[in-house]
Amino acid sequence: MDKRALKRLEKILFVMLGRRPDAFGIVLDKGGWLSIKELHRALDEETGMSHITPRGLIQFLSLYKPEKFEYQENYVRVRPESQRPDLTIYNEAKPPELLYVSIRPKAHGHVMAHGLQSSVNKKWIVLSTEKEMALKIGKRRDKHPIIAEISALKSNEAGVVFRRAGKAIYLVEGMDVQWMKIPAPPPVKEKDKRKKSKLSKARPDSRKIPGGDAPLLEKIGAFVLRDTPSHIISSGLDKKNRKGKFGDRDHAWKKTGAGRKKGAKNKRTT
Template identity: 25%
Template sequence: MDDKRAVSVSKFLSMVLRHKPETIGVVLDEGGWLDVDVLIAACAGRGRRFSRADLDHVVATNNKQRFAFSADGRRIRASQGHSVAVELGLTPAAPPDVLYHGTAAATVPLILREGLKPMGRQQVHLSADRETAVRVGSRHGRPAVLEVAAAALAGAGHTFWVSANGVWLTDAVPPERLRIAVD
């Protein structure tokens, strides 16, 4: 599978496994899981053909590790980022003192007024390092990085989780726990 096709399959899987499973006529279980054979057949039925080997390649080589197989390899799900209701079954985790959020520079004034909200997703996504946040923010235009006082939020009762691919999740971040990251 060449890189261009792998990216195309990955983007399609993100749409199906995170946002719109109905586009291929499937329903995710409560944990966001879908039987691999059902996924492959449903995608083929909508003209998006790929093999189990292709799927294995996409999961193994996705630079953001967006997807995970179940322990037995029979099911697949997105690691985080769902707009459809799923319960990932993650255990609450103590965050580091600071986490980061990458965004477009144009959104910073609004975020500093209103805080971080999940928007169309189930939780706010945070990065453990500034470099990742810069990459995330770059997807939306000129990037800006916000520092999140994560340990202080956790101490105030906010819950944090870390997904299988290392993305930190929380329900919201109030503006008083944010500041613009500087070099």
């Protein structure tokens, strides 16, 4: 990047991390830190920034070393002295009547059963006053997120604590499904159905068969030998009892042969 592009990147990162992270759907950790991965996802949505990779961000911070930024172990922040004073102070606040949250389609069933819960890696559930912002945040993890409606005011009156993180962002540690209006997941595309069907057919059935029998090889097209032919059994016994070069053959032929040779010899001598 030339100097002009570097300055433009520095300016937008300063706004994202030091002034208005909420305008980009970003929630900073304590101290103002954000992972490079999360920063890249948000930056990728901005006009003229989609060409910048996570590695490009690291190089920018490590080599260009902008004065207002601090970079440590794949995390970045605006230095405390340059941050907005209340940047990471998330005070309790009364929410509006409705808020919106994005859900990955894969997590639809789990959310329907258990609601939304924070985790070690995700301290807050991020809610927005605008559907567009909820969709924007959701698309960072899934191309087709589900947007659920939250009865925020009613849940707050029932005891759910909300914290404000900017003009359009609210945070909660969890949300029970009773306060959520969750649309049905999008239908599975025919292409995805065929792909799933092919994968299931390619995998042999490894389930146990009741009764102890296991004709599993037959199910995948293999030949199963059930009754061992007698000639194989006798062959095995012959090998077991074999003693010499010719095995355990009847030695009567030796006696007969010897007798014939002796008789022939006597005839020649007489």
